Amino acid sequence: MGKQVNNLAKKTPTHTYFKRCLSLLFFISCLNSYAQNSNFNEGTKYTLAEITVSGNTTFSEQTIITYSGLRKGKEITIPGEDIGNAIKKLWNSKLFSDIEVYVTKIEGDVAHLQIKLSDLPQLNELKINGVKKGKHEGIIKDNKLRKGTKVTENLITTTKNFLTKKYKKEGFLNTKVHINTVEVKDSIETARVNMVLNIDKGEKVKIKDITFNGNDVLSDKQLRKSMKGTKQIKRIRLLKRSKFIDSTYQADLGHVIDTYKENGYRDARILADSIIYNNDKTISLVIDVKEGEPYTFGKINFIGNTVYTNDQLSRLLRIREGDTYNGILLQERIADNSKPDAQDITNQYQNNGYLFSSINPVEVSADNNIIDIEVRISEGKPAYFNTVSVVGNDKTNDHVIYRELRTRPGQLYSKANVVRTVRELGQLGFFDAQEISPNFNNPNPVEGTIDMEYSVKETGSSQIELQGGYGGGGFIGTLGLSFNNFSIKNIFKKEAYKPIPMGDGQKLALRLQASRFYQTYSFSFSEPWLGGKRPVQFSTSLSHTKQFLFDFNTGNADKSKSFNITGITFGLAKRLQVPDDYFTLSQAISYQRYDLNNYNTGLFTFGDGFSNNLSYTFGLSRNNTSVDPIFPTGGSNFSFSTKFSLPYSLFNGVDYEELSEDYDEALERRSNASSTADRDYIAANNEIAEIDQKRYNWLEFYKVKFSGEWYTQITKNLVLRPKIEFGFLGAYNNARGVIPFERFYLGGDGLGNFSLDGREVVQLRGYPNQSLTHLDESTGQASQDGSSIYNKFSLELRYPITLKASAKIYALGFLEGGASSDSFRDFNPFNINRSAGLGIRIFMPAFGLLGIDFGHGFDPLPGQTVKNGWETHFIIGQQF
Incomplete structure (x- = not known):
């Protein structure tokens, strides 16, 4: 019966142990009595007769007997393992407590048994104190504290340990957890308890200082810098916290040793570390190190290589005899696990078929602190x-x-x-x-x-834009549909609409925007693999915009005065192989028709007439940004494009020198007129409009643009993105001048609303939209005509909050500045308007990219003397 004693000691709570010992003594005395009166001998075999069950339990007698493994008619040995195994089985069911087995009667070789036990209590109600209600569900789920759960000492202990460790990992070093249970007494026979879970996290403990003992070669500052996540209190630090996290601290102790190894001290180790609790509720960390002696690299030999020569491998390793020993660097040059495309020896083999190769550096000698290395290579078979x-x-x-x-x-x-x-x-x-x-x-x-x-895991690739709002004197409604994985070949197949034909990788977009004063319709389509054999993208777009002039007398749109733009574009973009296949060559032909009907606003010098814009665009780009297009973590994206029209002034027979002189004379007559109602003013104004109609009948221009951006992962979750931009709009014939269309408008959120004249809106946060064009000397304010040249610099630091498929969210901080001018002669690329701020981006597959930026402009607007200050920008459908 010794097994029963062991089971009782191991499986029962401490507060019931002595009670069970008394029961066990009584049980043993009973056995002695039976031994004296019934010839009860040790190890005697008996056949089980009646098995009864007693105690506080809701389970049926048959169920408990079945759990025990005992049954009537079974031959068992008393004392022996059979009863001990029965007790173990009942304990393993995790349903009972106070399990005892008695021999109630022995008649010859027949034994009668009684199983006495009690059900474990079930959890009735749980009350959690000390944490926010929003955290309760997580605690219940993590610790399995649902109503009806069997409450054991093990459950209480593991819950307490789990929560204590959890909050200590979050920086609450003084966390205390107390759990109390109270038996529920009511008419229900099932044993139940209410549990009260008291969590006292205390305050997060900050690190006052970190000191090192035994360091002569590397200073405390150098060693503290190597600790990536454990920092002492420093007011000016923004990105690194000074709270103590034990798991992070343990990892940083390893980083301290790595720093020594990188400096040649391969035998460096941590002798001891201690935490000192200060009176101001902070802690101090004291770390004792042993630096050892410095080592250098000796001879490095390659063994087993047949595919590459020693010289080729040495050039990849880039470590020479006599260099300071750096085990971390050696391992990175062999196999850099942090960069899948690293220039290391392992990738050299694996990029050329040797998947099964293995490369191991082995120290073969360390005499006189000079370490000789053998790089042992097993090339294996090409895969x-x-x-x-x-x-x-x-x-x-x-x-x-x-x-x-x-x-x-x-x-x-x-x-x-x-x-x-x-x-x-x-x-x-x-x-x-x-x-x-x-x-x-x-x-x-x-x-x-x-x-x-x-x-792969499919994500939503189609987007819908449905907006309504009040602006510009009336209601503005927008409906936009963008299908980024469209299948045009199935457009007439009813069964393909689920809800739209999808799957062929084509892009189709439809957009309608309307108010009382304007209407915009656009359609675009692109096929990324024209013909299906080569990555040649074909794209086309068609748009029409109608703008009505505002009638100040009625407050409504005057539909007799309109400005219409109709445009169509065809483009081809081909992925190149030289210099590498990240390059794309693109070409496009576009035509826009600008038609003005009694539309006199000052935006153009003529109110009746038309202009035609037939242009060719040539572009070269290289994009090797990393996997996620919403949140790239590496690579770069460069683009260069030039857009130009035919040089009509060479062959249309118009003398633009004479036309320019007539224009200047008309301007002078107009300025000399006594009023706008003066006959001379009206005549001069009409002449200016006629001249401009001749000058801009067919638009003649060239436009050059360049942009470049880089993505660098500073740490695992921090990405730095610098970007530069430049644009220039020029004229072939100076007498004809730079056209009033296709201009650059700098400032604001970058959204191109109301871009009726082909303008390009350039984002520069911290300033009002399109407010940073050149200064108009006649008004002393920013010109309404846009600029012909601009440049912009920006620097963003991005941090991902979540990158799940349902919603990708990241925060950002930015610095940026830009300048613009109406002539190259007056342009100063370093006389910029500067800004800084914070923002957030949310990408949802159904709605595209949304965001908000808070930017502070440090410089005044053109014509003003006070800095602009704060601006709020809402971002819709853009990626910066």
Whole structure:
């Protein structure tokens, strides 16, 4: 019966242990009595007769007997393991407490048993004190504290330990957790308890100072800097916290040792570390180190390499004999796990088919603190892709995905091609870029084959824009539909509408905006693989805008005075192979017709007439940004474009020198007129309009633009994005002048609302929209005509809040500045308007990119003397 004693001691709560010992003594005395009166001998076999159950339980007698494994007619040994095993089975069910087994009667070789037990109490009500109500559900879920849960000492202990560790990890070093249970007494027979969970997190503990002992080579400052997440209190620090987190602290102790290793001290170690609690409720960290002696690299030999020569591998390793020993750097040059496209030896092998290669640096000698290294290489057999498949694409057709794959069956394995494939699938915008996973299946080093499977998760690729608001003297309604994974070939198939034909990777957008004063209609379509064999994108767009003049007498639109713009564009963009296949060459032909009907606003010098804009655009871009197009973490994006018209002044027979002289004379007559009602003023004004009609009948211009941006991951969650922009609008014939269309308007949120004249609105936050054009000397204010040249610099620091497929959210801080002018002669690219601020971006697949920025302009607007101050900008559908 010794097993029963052990089970009781191990499985019962402390507060009932002594009670059970008394029961056990009584049980033993009973056995002695039976032994004296019934010839009860140790190890005697008996057949079980009646088995009874007693105690406080809601389970049936048959259920408990079944749980125990005992049954009537079974032959058992008393004393022996049978009864001990029965008790263990009942404990393992986690349903009972106070389990006892008695021999109630023995008649010859027949034994009668009684099982006495009580049900574990169930949790009735739970009250949590000390944390916000919003956190209660998480605590209940993490600790399985639902109503009806069996309450055991183990449950109470694990709950207390879990919460204590949880809050200490969050910086609440003095967390205390108390759990009380109270038995519920009512008419229900089931044992139940109410639980009160008291959590006292206390205040987060901050680190007052961090000091090191035993460091002579590296200063305290250098070692503190190596601790990435454990920082002492410093008022000017914004990004790093000074709260103590034990898990982070333990990792930072390893970073201290890594810093020593990077400086040649390979034997450095932490001797001891201690926490001192200060009276001001802060702590001080004291860390004792032993630096050891410095080491240098000796000879580095490569063993087992046949594919690459020693010289080739040495150039990749970039470590020479006599260099300060740096084990961290050595490992990065062998295999840098932080960068999938790093220039290291492992990638050199894996990018050329040697998937099964292994490269291990081994220290073979450390005499006189000089470490000789052998880089032992097992090249293995070149690997080839056996099968390549994609799973998870429920909407996107297979051919749209497979044409982007850089890995093909029978092709030599290349890690670079796998990484590039993941990037290309992410850039499509049809899948959650964070969930794309390359899976290696069935690797066969003997045969040299590997099966490749790309797992993707579809995300919403269509967007809807439905807006209504009051502005410009009336209600403005906007309806926009953008289908980014459209299938035009199925547009007449009724069964394909789920809810729209999708899956072929085409883009189709429709937009309608209307108010009392204007109407805008636009349609665009693009096919990324024209013909299906080459990545040649075909695009076309068609738009029409009608603007009515405001009637100041009635307050309504005067539909007899209108300005109409109709435009059409066709474009081709081809992915190049040289210099590399990140380059894209694009070309487009566009035509716009500007038609003015009694539309005299001052926006143009003529109110009746038309202008034609036939232009050709040539662009060259390179985009190798990393996987997620919404939140890139690496790479760059450059674009250069030039847009120009035909040089009509060379062959249309118009003398623009004479026309310019007539224009100046008319301006002078108009300025000399006594009033706007003067006959000379009217005649001069009409002459100016006629001259401008001749000058701008067919628009003659050239426009050059450049932009470049870089993405650098400073830490795991911080991305720095600098960007530069430049634009210039010029004229072939100076006598004809720069056209009043196609100009640049700097300032504001960058949204191109009411861009009726082909203008380009350039974002510069912290200033009102389109407010930073050049100074109009006649008015002393910013010109309403836009600028012919601009430049802009910006710097953004981005931090992701969540990058889930349902909503990608990131916060940002920015610095930016820009300048613009109406002539190259007066342009100073460094005399800029500066701003800084904060913002947030939210990308939801159904609505696109939304955001808000708070920008502070540090400089005055043109013609003013006081800095602009704060501006709020709402961002819709843009990516900066």
